[in-house]
Amino acid sequence: MLPELLLGTDAGGFLIIRDSASYSGRHLLKSFINAALNREEYVHVLGFEGSEEELRDGLKGSPTQRLHFHNAFTDPLGWTDHPAFTVYQFNFEELTHLVKQTSHPKPAILIIDSLSWILRHVSPPAVCKTLQQLKKGGAVRAIIGLLHADMHQRGTVGSVCHLASSVITVAPGMKGDEAVAKITKRSKSGKVIQDEEIFNIKEDFTVTVQSKLSHIGPKQPDPEEKEMDPTANLTFNLRLSDTEREAKGKLALPFVFSKEKKTALLHSGPGSGRILYEPDANDDYDQEDPDDDLDV
Template identity: 85%
Template sequence: MLPELLQGIDAGGFLIIQDSASYSGRHLLKSFINSALDREEAVHVLGFEVSEEELKDGLKGSPIQRLHFHNAYTDPLGWTDHPAFTVHQFCLEELTRLVKQTSHPKPATLVIDSLSWILRHLSPPDVCKTLQQFRKGGAVRAIIGLLHADMHQSGTVGSVCHLATSVITVVPVVKGDKAVAKITKRSKSGKVMQDEEIFSIKDDFTVIVQGKPSQHGPKQADPKEQETDPTANLTFNLRLSDTEREAKEKLALPFVFSKEKKTALLHSGPGSGRILYEPDANDDYDQEDPDDDLDV
C-alpha cells in the first residue's frame, strides 16, 4: 500500500505521516515530495522545523524548480518587521494566496512541515477547520503533513487524524535502518483499509518495501500497546497448582445442599410435627372486613 500512496494521492486527499522521537518521518516526507516532483506537480512547503537548504538537501535535478518553500523557519512567530510566513497566517485566505502566487498547469500539493509546530501555537479546532476548508476548496490537489504524535495529547492527534484520508505511522524495527509503516487508508466510499509494511529509504529518497512484518520475525511492540502484568511482583501467589485446584473442586461448600439433604428437607418423615389452627367462638373475624378489629 505504501508504493500506491507514493504514486499519487487522490484529489482532495489528506495524508498524515505520524512519527515519534524513536523514528523521524521527515525522510519519508521528502520521499513524497520527490515523488510529486517526478509527476511534474508543483509542491508548496510550509517549513516550520527545518530550513530551506536542509529540506532541499538530496532533492536535486530540474524538478526542484517546482518546489516552492515558504519560510516559516526563520521567524515563525513574526517577531521581526518583515517575516516571510508566520504561524498566525495559517488560515484559508493566506494559504490560498500562497498557492496562487505561482502558475502551474497541474494542481499543486501542499506539504506542512510540521503540523505539530502549528498545533503548539494554534487551537486544534482552528487548525482542523482550516485544513478541512482548504482541502475541499480545490486550491491544491492534496495535503501532506508531518505530525509528531508524542508531542500532543491523544485527543488532539485523533482529531487531526480523523480528517485525514490516509495515515502512515512509522515505528523503528529492532535492528538496522528499516522501519515499519502502519497504514490506514479511507476510500471515498467509507471503506477503511489497513496494512503494515517494512521499508527502508535510500539516499535519493527512494522507498524500498521489503515485505510484511510477519515475514521478518516478530515485530517490535509499540510501547503504548505493551501491557504490564499486575501480578508480577507480588509477595503471594494468586495462581493455584493442579493439586490445589483438585482439592478446591472436591470441597463441599456449607450452603450448597446435596441431593440427599434436599430430599430429606422436602419430604417429611414419621414423627414430624405440624401446626393446626382452629378458630373458636371468641374470634371475631369478619371475612368481608378482616381489619374491622383494628382501631383505625
C-alpha cells in the first residue's frame, strides 16, 4: 500500500507519517515530496524543523521549481521584527492566504514539517480545527504531516490521527537500511485497510517495498492476548443445565403473588371478621388535638 500512497493522495486526504526517537520519518516525508514534484504537483512546505537549503539539497534531481518553502525554521515564535512564518499563523485564514499568494492551475499539496512543533505551542483542539477546515476548504488538495508520537500524550496523538485518512507508523527494521511501516487507511465508505510492510529508501528518495502483510478490517487479537475465562478453574459450577434451568423457571418466588392470592387479599369473602369501634361518653377524645392524652 505504501507505493499506492506515494502515487497520490485523494482530494481532501490527510496523511500522517508517525515516527519516534527510534526511527525518523523525515526521509519518508521527503519521498512523498519528491513523488509529488515528479507528478507535477505544486507543493507548499511549512518548515519548522529544517531549513530550505537542507530540503532542496536533499531533493537534488527533483523538479523543485514547483516547491514553495515557508520558512518557520529561522524564527518560529516571531521574536524578530519581520518573521517569515510563525507557529501562531497556523490557522485556516492565514494558510489559505499563504497558499493563494502563488497562482496555481490546480490546488497544491501542503507539507507540514512537523505537526509536533505546532502542537507544542498551539492547543490540540485549535490544531485539529485548522486541519479539518483545510481538508474541506479547497485551498489545498491534500495534507501530509510528520508527527513525533513520543513527544505528546496518547490522547493528543489519537485526536490528530483520528482526522487522518491514512496513518503510516514507521519503526526500525531488522537490517540497517530497512524500516517497518504499519499503515492504516480509511476509505470514504468507512472501510479500514491495514498493511504492514518492510521497506527501504534509496538515495534519490524512491521507496522499495521488500515484503508485505495485509490486514482488512480491525486487527484480530493474538491468541495470547485473548482474555482468559475467570470461571474456568473454579471448584463449583456457575452454569445451569437445561433441567436446572427448567426447574428454576417453574419455581414460585415468595414475593410474587398469584392471581388467586391477590383476589383473596383485596376482596373480603363471606365469614370474614370486622372490628367496629363506637366511642362512648367516657372517651376523652379531642378533635383539635388527637394526641392530647399522650404524655409528650
